[in-house]
Amino acid sequence: MPKAPEPAPLITVITPTHNRRSQVVRAVESVLAQTLTRFEHIVVDDGSTDATAAALAEIRDPRLIYVGAKWRGANAARNAGIERARAPIVTFLDSDDVYLPDRLERTLARFDDNPSLEVLISSFVSVKGNRATKCVNREAFLTRNMLERALVSQTIFIAGSAITARHESLLAIGGYDSDIARMQDRELLLRFARRGGALLTEEIDWKKYNSENSISGRRDGYVEAYANLIDKHPYIADRYPEIPPYMIARQIIADTMKGRVSQAFAGYLANRSSKSLGYSLPQLLRGYVDGRRRRRDLYDEFRAKYGARPA
DSSP: OOOOOOOOOSEEEEEEESSOHHHHHHHHHHHHTOSOOOEEEEEEEESOOSSHHHHHHTOOOTTEEEEEEOOSSHHHHHHHHHHHOOSSEEEEOOTTOEEOTTHHHHHHHHHHHOTTOOEEEEEEEEEETTEEEEEOOOSEEEOHHHHHHHHHHTOSOOOGGGEEEEHHHHHHTTSSOTTOSSSHHHHHHHHHTTTOOEEEEEEEEEEEEOOTTOSTTOSSSHHHHHHHHHHHOTHHHHHSTTHHHHHHHHHHHHHHHTTOHHHHHHHHHHHHHOTTOOOOHHHHHHHHHHHHHHHHHHHHHHHHHHOOOOO
């Protein structure tokens, strides 16, 4: 008698990785330990040279799908996973993070309960050394406009492993932007905000580990990345004119106060060369004062409606 075909996955997990053999094995094990069992986990290896393929080959589970090649960075690897996904719901797990056991079950229940939901952003614990910080968003559904405001003013916690979306919606917006090396999650969600809102959940369902080679954890390059983000979304400077100079000035001032003068100067030059920014020093100083006030107003508005904590 022929063997019955395996049931289709209900949810796809996508993990890009590069030279994180031990961390990605830990991430995979956290997925295989889920209370929900009908999933597929696509690990896209972006040219690792640390025997990642061999380590994953020892995990004999048909739900784990290894894709090995040399891509153009983590976003191209994520997009390769999105293209291969078979489930109607797609969620992400960075290779140095781990899911809590009920992540997939709770996530899928949210989408089952709301057929019109396109994007979900969950809460998490951020682990840095021996310190663990809860990054909890208040339970709320954000409309398109409020999602955009929250992303621009940075009043909600976001991270790559917090994002779950419908597969068709990810394809409709073109997946991740391969030209973005940092702030890629914010950029993705800004494009989602043009389509609709997003659900925030208070449930902590994963742990974020800050690796030494994490791009988001680097002290340098913030202004360059922010300028790139605004180049991709120039309407932000038009709708929220005080926010971009504040974000840039804040980073330059922080670098200067901590003695990172060369980084501060590099950030200023990155701002000047941006086609969407190009602020002078007086504009940055004025923007720091006005933008700080504007960001506080946006946060107060957000808190009054949702009771949210600042990110």
